[in-house]
Amino acid sequence: MSDAAMVDLDRGDGIAWLRLNRPHRLNALTTEMRRELLGTLEAVRADPPHVLVVTGNGRGFCAGQDLGERLGQVERGEEIDLRASLVDTYNPVIRALGDLPCVTLAAINGVAAGAGIGIALACDIAIMARSATLALAFGKIGLAPDAGVSWRLARQLGEARALALMLSSAVIGAEQAMSWGLASQLAEDDMLDTEVVALARQLATGSIDAQLATRRLVRNPSAHLDDQLVREAEEQGALGRTGYFQNRLRSFSAKA
Ligand code: LHQ
Secondary structure: OOOOOOEEEEEOOOEEEEEEOOHHHOOOEOHHHHHHHHHHHHHHHHOOOOEEEEEEOOOEEEOOEOHHHHHHHHHOOOOOOHHHHHHHHHHHHHHHHHOOOOEEEEEEOOEEEOHHHHHHHHOOEEEEEOOOEEEOOOHHHOOOOOOOHHHHHHHHHOHHHHHHHHHOOOEEEHHHHHHOOOOOEEEOHHHHHHHHHHHHHHHHOOOHHHHHHHHHHHHOOOOOHHHHHHHHHHHHHHHOOOHHHHHHHHHHHHHO
């Protein structure tokens, strides 16, 4: 498998598709694959599309850490340093995804487990196929949630519900994920790509400056309303000077 790309990047007109590509392992992440993913995200940052779609090849989105790789280390008597894995590759992937200068859209085509959930939730928008699931698999193998999952679920679902789900290694179905706001759109399995393309095209007509400002305000809110009001005013001040805003004003008044 080492010669084949484990992460594919297809660039189109304003929309790029990043596909995790170890389908026979439900796109479980090896160290080499995480490095490849980081390199791909750097390439996207250097030459960003308007919208990046993140998805998985085959029937899974991403099954989290490749357990075979870890078992190999255990059996060879090697030291297991999960902290180093997180610091060196997982955390940079989550940070890079959350900070790309493009809108990111997770097309959750199948199971997202463990750190795979972290990748999905690091994207700005998640669309889930009806048969897809979020498997909080960490506890089953004696680990705690990582890749930002503990933070995001507690923030999104509230501490009590998030803790109960994580402690019981729950599997969250797509309809449940939708009703809890973890995904914002549900697609029939065979319509996922079509709906993703439609949304991506619509997003690509928007102002990227406004979209990135919106992400900054929502993803990293201030603790106090007064501080957020100041930040909103600063962001809006900059957006008011963009050509996009000024052109929209012109076309609005031309219609009137
Ligand atoms: C896999 C995997 C996998 C390898 C399916 N690895 N092969 C951890 C450690 C280090 C640092 C940082 O952070 C983390 C965070 C984590 O990500 S912890 C969570 C790790 N992931 C898991 O524990 C998930 C393990 N997989 C499963 O529980 C199931 O496979 C799920 C629920 C994902 C899917 O179940 P099924 O749809 O029934 O598929 P399957 O189990 O038959 O899997 C298909 C194949 O994929 C199979 O291989 P095979 O050769 O038998 O066809 C699996 O062995 C392989 N696979 N996940 N993580």
